Amino acid sequence: MRVNIIQHTPNERPGLILDWTQNHQHQVGIYHPYQFQGVLPTAAETDLLIILGGPMSPNDHFSWLENERQLIQTLLYLRRPIFGVCLGAQQIVKTLGGTIKAAPVKEVGWAPVKLENQIIPNLPAKMSVLHWHQDTFSIPTGAIRLFSSELVPHQGFLYRHNVLGLQFHLEVASLNIREMLINDGSYLNGSAFKTSCQKILSQPVPPINQRVLFQLLDFICANN
Structure with missing residues (x-):
């Protein structure tokens, strides 16, 4: 399988997603449209598209963001x-006709999310995840809300069993979190x-987060 990953900023990397691709011996391409003249993969060479987070908004007027939505x-x-994380999930929502707007509060740091639907079996009822956002999305028409948090109710969705978006970050390993804090620690304000940066770094990434990430990726690929 050819897995194409769109990365929107240097310090929000694929992280544990690459472990999943290696376990399955998938071929991986990583694209940086924000830096390299909007270069994106073609649909013909994409078996699974993964869209990562970034500081942009789908409401920003960058031609490569529009081209990305055309690919979606x-x-x-x-x-x-398709699997979208943070900005990536918002891009999917906007493509499906949903809305992106400021969240009720800014969520940055570790906090729990709650499972809202058991359509994907054996997911935990609650888990602690890394949040890094101040916007939120509507749940697209025809999609199922999968996760919520106490402060921001729309944290994840599933569409047609093979398209999944998360507002939070399951893909991060400890090194990825350290890189985010080194380069963008002021975002905690x-x-x-x-x-604080120290509090975030002091909490190890829960092992269950990797298991859930792998399970979600396996699910959408099995339902292709």
């Missing part, structure tokens, strides 16, 4: 699996969690 639209038509 084509893959939706072809019924290829104004977080509803009133946390």
Whole structure:
């Protein structure tokens, strides 16, 4: 399988997603449209599209963001699996006609999310995850809400069993979190969690997060 990953900023990397691709011996391509003249994969060479987070908004006027949504639209038509994280999930929502707006509060740091639907079996009822956002999305028409948090109710969705978006970050390993904090630690200012870089780093990544990430990726690929 050819897995194409769109990375929107240097310090929000694929992380544990690459472990999953290696376990399955998938071929991986990583694209950086924000830096390299909007270069994106084609639909023809994409069996699974993964769209990572970033500081942009789908409401920003960058031509490559629009081109990215055109790619998503084509893959939706072809019924290829798509997995979006944070900005990536918002891009999917905007493509499906949903809205992106400021969240009720800014969520940055560790906090729990709750499972809202058991359509994907054997997921935990609650888990602690890394949040890094101040926007939120609507749940697209025809999609199922999968996760919520106490402060921001729309944290994840499943569409047609093979398209999944998460507002939070399951893909991060400890090194990825350290890189995010080194380069963008000021983003913690104004977080509803009133946390610090030290507090975030002191909490190890829960092993269950990797298991859930792998399970979600396996699910959308099996339902292609």
